[in-house]
Amino acid sequence: MTQPTPPALSRRQLLGLAAAGAALPLAAQPARAQSPAQVPAQPWPAKPLRVVVAFPPGGLADVLMRHLQAPLQEALGQPLLIDNRGGAAGNLAATEVIRNGGDGHTVLVTVTTTESVNPLLFPRLGFDPQRDLQHVALLANTQLFLATRPTLPPSTVAELVAYAKARPGQLSYGSAGSGTTPHLAGELFKQGAGVFATHIPYRGAAPVIQDLIAGQVDFGFVPGTVFPAVKAGKLKLLAVASRQRPPNRPDAPTLAEAGVPGVYADTLFGVYAPAAMPSTHVQRLNQAINRLLATEPIKARFAELGADAVPLSPEAFKAMVAGEVKVFGGIVRARGIQVD
Template sequence: MHKPPHPIRSKRYLLGLLSALMMYPLHQAHAQNTWPERPIRLIVSFPVGGIADSIARVITPHLSQTLGQPVTVDNRPGANGNIGIAEAVRAPQDGHTLLLTSGASISINPLIYRSQPFNPQTDLAPIAALARVHLFLTVSPSVPATNVAEFIAYLQARPGALSYGSPGPGSSPHLAGEMFKRAAKVDALHVPYRGAAPALQDLLGGHLQFWFDPGIGLKQVEAENLRMLAIGSLQRSSLYPDIPTLAESGLPGFDADSLFGLYAPAGTPAPVIEAISTSIASALEQQSVTNSIRNLGVTPTRMDRQAFISHHAREQARFASLIEDVGLKVD
């Protein structure tokens, strides 16, 4: 005959279970309330002095203030952002390591690299968009063209004779160059560099004739050492309102923008990601922050987190056919 449970033992079991259930959320709440417990490391997957680094230096003071701990920039450039991404993916999932990189590194690198030890779309958690980085079609003074139509005619008369540089294979300036070649029906030689700075130096030195500048060479344009012909965006830049878009200049629909944003290792607690997202939103409400970003030649871009996540899939679909057409693969 089945014996009923002992009332005292049953009561002790229930009290123990209730206590365990109550302690778990209290422990979780304590962990969330104590974050951040130490300085936050912000990995930037591009070199010091570039646009990504400059954006990081603009936003980190605000992040430090609102999150209550110093946010320090750690540049880990290389492989079109993959070096920095790999470093972020390996980091603890505790909210003390963040990543600032381009959307192209997340969406396009998986299309062009034959092998990656990680999947940026699943191994990283998108947090917030920061800025839309524009690409400016800029030429050497040795090129006599003063507008896009003249430049296209100049290229068409010299198929394969002119060279353009980029920070590396598969970078946004490289893809913009390939997009331009196909839209304008011209031929030119792509010269990849390890970063934007050396490409700019060779353009200034006359070893290249043009490139799609991510913003690093704007001071050289203002000093009249280079000539800006157009912007590779759907809208004009507020910094250069008189410079036409390529879409306005006979290449309809031309859009080579890249959205830069903030990411964390996948598995970082949701409340931590939400706190960082809120801090970024408040930073982008500060006029001093947005003015500093605009002065870099880029556009501050607020976007809710779900829209930011969806953006990556759209970008991958948008560039997939171009990458396949180019036959672009990197070991």
Template sequence: MHTSPTVVRRLALVTLLALAAGTAQAQAYPAKPVRVVVNFAPGGAADQIARAVGQPLQEALGQPVVIDNKSGSGGNIGGAEVAKAASDGYTLLMSSGGMVSVNPHIYRKMSFDPMKALTPVAAAARVSVYLVTRPEFPARNVAEFLAHAKARPDQLTFGSPGNGSSPHLAAEMMNSQAGLQTRHVPYRGAAPALTDLLAGQIDFLLDPGVALPHVQAGKLKLLAVGGPQRSPLFPDVPTLDESGLRGFDADTVFGFYAPAGTPKAVVERLNSEINRILALPAVRERITALGGVPAPMTPEEFGAKAGEDSVRFGEIIRARNIVGD
């Protein structure tokens, strides 16, 4: 079929105008404050990472970046709020990877599909979990901890930020692989779980990093790292893999999401700024202090990682019959 030169020129003009509009939109964004919904309680890893990135992001965008904690239901409450927000880049979500890659496996009914209702913007940090107990707990290493727990089936308790959270799944992975029976106590965030560990209300945590200052202060004892690599903060502390639980990896990626349909130019602007911010020494130090590692990715890489984690965690969820609150 022959296309006339006039039609070709018109199509070219439309394409140029569309590109110009996208560029103008990216340049004009943002024209008002940006709200970052954190779907876990204040003080937890997601909250601390959001605040570490939020201040330099505010400077880069030239608009206030407001952190708004909306915890509950394993992150679903905050996630749903962002999923139904306008797709204009003014409402973002900071979440652990669990809300996207885990919750669809454990909640029979969700008001939204994270993979469809949200678009990945920028990964922020790869976060490990850390096996921590109180100093008086009668175990000096993982082998002694496992032996102690095995001799007391269903007696030891562990906390987590909620059913299906990465610390919960990490503990269930450990239970499954080591043949333990320990009892789960869910909280509305990592910080409340840490408070109860310090108070002696629970026996141990697979902590996402918020307990590490207490380890450094001698108020808690760190037995192992739940990721594939040792922590640079504690190079002498082995991983669970090194301690006999071969292949153990409970790491998750925390990051920023936007409502589906957010303009590509806006997503790319945010991704570029956040990746740059992750290289700032002060931000790197803050994330490292949490036991995490900055993890800059493209939006596409971030989305692919969420898909891979969904497969990995889905296996333990089905094996342990884990369901949401």
């Protein structure tokens, strides 16, 4: 943490110090007090960096950050302590960082809908993300996949739509929380397919996946962390909620290809800092993260999860989220989506 700047000296005091210094032997000169401009700034980070992740362990935000943890520690010269604070679609973690992150060594990892959608869904949010947070770095753009419990009879999107229409109100879908991109994807799917299913919000994607495997919910839009479960036959993967098939899952059709247009719900994960963090610290962290995102090992690990590493400046990250505000804000208003 940067030390407080010593109080400014008057012109008379400065002249007195200069005169006294001139009278000292040359060998004693280094002992003179430095002026404030000469005091070197303390390097940052000066202690471990706390990374508050807005979702539980095992969720995509957590997994992405843990892939970066070791190399980022090495780059910054300080440990990274991951603090999982799942709940309320990222609001709990954001509140923690805003209220208790004033040490200059606390950042937030969350989905960008914490900023773009949550103010529309939570009338008493308790904070203003535009005012209280600042953009540090975008981590990844990730795809969401339509997956069903293994015992659900349909094996294609068309079969799922027909099955749901024959059983109005009987199916349920899980999401990472009200207002998250998986929730919006579910609403877009219902709208495009002309079906109804009950929304079940969770505190992150990991518990959704667990309940899908256990058969507690029927379907959901989930990240690429489900690939091992799909390979093991524990889940069915029907489609991707994106404009293009992902390179690592070319067998997954887009929902538009499967007959349900308009379901585009790529998810952005990013790093935020409290508004008071100095810009020099933000820039240092941005540069360190971006260097790692550009390396082949990190890009490959992210791709395995259906995520594209996206190094951006804080300004470009902010501009990208501004576009998301327009798109998802329109969906929330048009569908009348409310917090469950």
